[in-house]
Amino acid sequence: MKYLDEFRDSELAGRVAAEIKRVTTRPWMLMEVCGGQTHSILRFGLDQMLPEQITLIHGPGCPVCVTPVEMIDKALELAARPGVIFCSFGDMLRVPGSATNLLSARAAGAEVRTVYSPLDAVKIATTHPDREVVFFAVGFETTAPATAMAVRQAAERGLKNFSMLTAHVLVPPALESILSAPDCRVQGFLAAGHVCSVMGHQEYEPIARTYRVPIVVTGFEPLDILEGVCWCVRQLEEGRAEVENAYRRVVRREGNRAAMDLVSEVFEAVPRQWRGVGQIPRSGLGLRAPYARFDAERRFTLSTQSVPESAECLIGEVLQGKIRPPQCPQFGTRCTPDHPLGATMVSSEGACAAYYRYREQTV
């Protein structure tokens, strides 16, 4: 695939790895924010190409993973209502709620449909005017334009049977939450490239200055990730703490204005609960008042109460980079992709799933 395969060239990757080795003189701890990057790192063995002094720890950038149990329970309650077609990205179906998951709900008779795009859910609502169609809106800044577009299209079409359970989250507040923790070990960030393709990277500049931490906007292919590491290490070695863009073929500093306008027309920043982490102020997106009729939590009376999270699953520590998945006592024993205790073992971008899939034999 053009603009993908070229950035997987193993010979060139070796050259960038050699450059990283050349510039590294001390130990450094970097966090890649996005779960997609975590999977690339483990899949292509990029961490094993780095000098021993460089440690990569894995961040909270997996929206499926950070969606709290309570929200999954709400999704299950909505899906079980008569007349509802519940639409979700496939990744959410196996995430455990407090008692079951959406896949089991489907097996028990609920109409749960997997969609590729929120716009598909709008099409389903259009063709099923006699049914209530609810979309489970999860995602970071990358996904927010598609979700906002679904709302705009539903409004334009005058749909009265479309709503969404909104669990959207935002990256910069999560970075600040990690950096504010007294035991924060992160010295530099690889920022998630596709999030920045929408929001740009201006918003990171005050974070880099305040916390004296380099932030390098990084893509997802092996060459992109190694280049991101190289730039981040170079900043650390030179004592700089700046925002740099190592994914310029896709990301512009100012982001995508049309996409940001669309998102801010439909959504506003709200406090959001993160699984295993807790509530972070202004870290989520909620529907603005003119679009409140599309809010499933307002449209339906839900009985779901807040529920405690599993004490066995150390998802909070994993999502904040405090431990690596194999350090969890349940990893690979009581918690596996077939019997997950937490979302990080389920999601295709979860750090635990990445270690289980690519490193099970070696940890």
Add this chain to the structure above:
Amino acid sequence: MCLAIPGKILTVTGPDSLWREGKVDFSGVVKEVNLACVPEAGVGSYVIVHAGMAISVVDEAEAQSVLAHFRQMGEATEPTEGA
């Protein structure tokens, strides 16, 4: 979740910005994609697509320049490594 892949726009249709759509080719797999957020992209442009929406236009000159930089990096370091 933030997986987004590059594809080439084959056609552009749709009456206005909200419904601007097109067919996008991902190495032989063609999908209908909403193009409302990339008004500057036309037939032949490469766009980054996520969840049915094009969210960015690939800067092809930049992509070539980065690859050239990687190749040069090798040429510059090889003699050092061999020395």
